[in-house]
Amino acid sequence: MIYLDNAATTRLDAEVINEMGRVMNNYFGNPSSIHQQGRESRVIIEEGRKKIAGYIGVMPAEIVFTSGGTEALNIAISQAIQKYGIKNIISSRIEHPAVLNTLKYFTEKGLVNPIFVRLKEKGIIDIENLESLLKTNANALVCLMHANNETGNLLPIKETGQLCRQHNAMFLSDMVQTLCKYENNIPNFNLDFIACSAHKFHGPKGCGFLYINKNLEASPMVHGGGQERNIRSGTENIYGIAGMAKAFEVAHRDMQKNIGYISGLKAYMIEQLKNNFPEIEFNGDCENSGLYTILNVSFPETVKTKMLIQKLDIAGISVSGGSACHSAKEAMSYVLRETGTPINRTSVRFSFSKFNSKKDLDICIETLLNLLTGNK
Ligand SMILES: Cc1ncc(COP(=O)(O)O)c(C=O)c1O
Secondary structure (H helix, E strand, O other), X not given: OEEOEOOOOOOOOHHHHHHHHHHHHHOOXXXXXXXXXXXXXXXXXXXXXXXXHHHHOOOHHHEEEEOOHHHHHHHHHHHHHHOOOOOEEEEOOOOOHHHHHHHHHHHHOOOOEEEEOOEOHHHOEOHHHHHHHHHHXXXXXXXXXXXXXXXXXXXXXXXXXXHHHHOOOEEEEEOOOOEOOEXXXXXXXXXXXXXXXXXXXXXXXXXEEEEEOOOOOOOOOEOXXXXXXXXXXXXXXXXXXXXXXXXXXXXXXXXHHHHHHHHHHHHHHHHHHHHHOOOOEEOOOOOOOOOOOEEEEEEEOOHHHOXXXXXXXXXXXXXXXXXXXXXXXXXXXXXXXXXXXXXXXXXXXXXXXXXXXHHHHHHHHHHHHHHHOOOO
16 A cells, blocks of 8 residues: 555554553543642643754643644634724635634634635735735735645745734744745744644644744633643643654754655655656645645546545545545646636645655556556
8 A cells, every 4th residue: 555645644653552552551640639649640742842943943821732733723712803803804715624614714703804815826825915905904814735735835924923013913833834845943034823733743732832922912712721731721641742742853853864864755756747747737836836745736637537535545545636635536736726727627735744755656647647648
């Protein structure tokens, strides 16, 4: 089996499994209990928080553990609306459903006015348009993802943060696809909130965090025993947090090696696809730039491209047609539609990790040749 769907989720790292096993075997106390077992569990959580905070240059108190990216994004948007009275939210039509559906919910309740920034060719965020929207919409929240999960398009996050500061806007970035892929020093970006999800970088599923800038006060979003600065109550996921902290450590230790290796895989795949399929096109900005783990391509639609994702699956190759939510459907994803992919093309997203090899890619190309041209 060849797994090329690492933007959907990644395999757990062996070091992460070991660390989670160690914590599971040795710690069971409730971190809120004052006795020894409780205190030991509390140490695991606070050490994890400190470690993660250190890698992204923030204070431990700025990290609120959540069940993942979706929850972090929901809380950040709710916080901006309910605590800060934000009405104007400037976002894009290619955000993750965790953002778009939260915005839809609050819009239907009449609480926010969503404004969508213009996209340039290839789905690139039009920063000049963002600037003019910021000029005409006071007290806004800007909600833009750092890397798009379907195309890998990258936002110039530093420039966006500076614009937000100049115009007194709050800034939330969904950094689910870029944390642990680059050295991200959060204070450089003038961010108020970021969302993180551990399963995108070989950590456990169901665990992530919301970063909330220390200058912001936050009110309870999940009500209960007051855990996580009384923003998100509930007994903490100690095993998930320990695993996420280990995944951060491994990713940052091996970052330069992984960037070089995975970028090499992507470049090789581009070359092989171009050599073997002259009619291939690249969706979004992924051919020459973009996140090094994502490559989204399209083939001209023919009888042979029908159910291509499923045929690849049967041949033992896991890819997706867009995000995980869209991978089982033939319909074009909303992100690719907004990005300008012609309707009469069949798209495939390949997404890579350190666990892939050139051999995986060779087998994938051979299988594609077999399926699409019958030449192999
Ligand atoms: C860009 C992006 N944002 C948010 C999410 C949601 O994260 P989670 O699966 O942790 O809820 C995902 C993952 O599907 C994603 O790719």
